[in-house]
Amino acid sequence: MKEPRVLLVDDERFFLNLQQEFLADSPVRVITAQNGREALDMIQRDRPGIVYLDLRMPELDGAACCSAIKNNPDLRNTPVVMVVSEGKPRDREVCLDAGCNGIISKPLDRIQFLSVGRRLFPAIERRQPRYPFSALAFFRIRDTSFHGTIADISLGGAYIACRCDLAAKEDIRLGFILDNTAVVECRARVAWTNQGGMRPRKSLPDGFGVQFQAMEPPHQEVVRQLVARLG
Known part of the structure; x- marks a missing residue:
């Protein structure tokens, strides 16, 4: 074939x-x-x-x-x-x-x-592996600023450990620091939430998964290099 x-x-x-x-x-x-x-x-x-x-x-x-x-x-x-x-x-x-x-x-x-x-073209695969990684994350939801910790990352998104009130499909402004020097910023959309005693993924801390959106090419390259190194 x-x-x-x-x-x-x-x-x-x-x-x-x-x-x-x-x-x-x-x-x-x-x-x-x-x-x-x-x-x-x-x-x-x-x-x-x-x-x-x-x-x-x-x-x-x-x-x-x-x-x-x-x-x-x-x-x-x-x-x-x-x-x-x-x-x-x-x-x-x-x-x-x-x-x-x-x-x-x-x-x-x-x-x-x-x-x-x-x-x-159904042969194209949407899923992508995520890799454990720890980095400081800071983000803004509506008019409130928060900070948390990235628990895992892929080319297309990340899981952020943080207790905060937000919903799936909500848009945020996200930033995170890689290797203590590189600051990556982009828009992101909440893909799913994992909060409280009834959270669906108890193996993960309270938090939420995001999809990166409209990330500028230099920042995409930084994330690409990181994921390649983690993989």
Whole structure:
């Protein structure tokens, strides 16, 4: 049976590497291209199960490449996820006009990247291993500031030990200190809570799990290096 393939297309190596990290736990072969023209050749030859395609690239931009895919009878069923810059509604319109199947935005968010991909291509895995780790965490919920301790961490999120009143799907502003020097900050969303005597995971201290959201590339790289070291 042919190994499922995912094609990543971006002219910046940093974003290709980051997306490859997101797919590290998926049973797929990742192939990459750095412009739309190269991507079209690879799609014809390798027939990937899904394509993540950056909008702004040299030679042949993402919208033109997507349009060429969707107008080719042999390729039109290939799912295409366009990657755009956050806060540019016109870019989204261009991508939809080109016929894409999904849109995600930069800064890249692991949860969004995998969720959109899995909806279109089930071989993509959303789960990711977490590793025990201890670090000071500080966060703001509504108008109140708290501090706690990170108990475990992954590329996409962390478990924070802290007694506080919050609910699943609540958005917080999170910061934590790694290796006594690197400060990582991002928006985060509470994925689940684990508080009180009836908490579902009694092996963990009172606290909550979060998904990282809209983390800036330099901070993503710090977390990536940490997780690689812990793994």
